Amino acid sequence: MNRLVCLPLMAAAIAAPAAAMDQSLVKQFEKLDPQTRLEQRCDTEAMWKISADQSSFKPDKVIAYTFAEPVVDADNLKAPGAVFRSKGEWYKLKYKCSTGPDHIEVLSFNYKIGDLIPHDEWDAHYLYP
Numbered sequence: 001m002n003r004l005v006c007l008p009l010m011a012a013a014i015a016a017p018a019a020a021m022d023q024s025l026v027k028q029f030e031k032l033d034p035q036t037r038l039e040q041r042c043d044t045e046a047m048w049k050i051s052a053d054q055s056s057f058k059p060d061k062v063i064a065y066t067f068a069e070p071v072v073d074a075d076n077l078k079a080p081g082a083v084f085r086s087k088g089e090w091y092k093l094k095y096k097c098s099t100g101p102d103h104i105e106v107l108s109f110n111y112k113i114g115d116l117i118p119h120d121e122w123d124a125h126y127l128y129p
Contacts, residue, residue, distance in 0.1 A: 042097035045106045057086040090117040
């Protein structure tokens with residue numbers, strides 16, 4: 001997967017509900033290759049869900065592959081070793097995401113937040129403040 005892709009409008013889109021995704025964000029997703037689009041779309045969904053479901057977290061970044069490679073099967077992504085950043089701290093995350101064939105519409109999404117990642121482990125996993 002191309003892991004250097006960054007969507008500049010993604011941070012602004014986090015506050016928007018998933019059902020009302022801005023067309024400019026859709027256009028950015030459409031520019032990505034299908035596998036990268038799946039990962040980026042699911043990462044974005046993780047930020048939206050965590051932000052909506054957990055009032056104490058304000059995620060601004062999700063990485064699907066920090067502790068384990070994601071498992072991709074057609075329109076499904078399982079990220080058992082994901083992480084997310086909230087208020088300058090990193091937390092472990094596991095999620096399962098299913099999309100439509102275009103990898104834009106999320107059909108199902110489940111997640112579990114794990115432990116806070118200690119600062120002394122950040123460098124080993126390429127995490128940053």
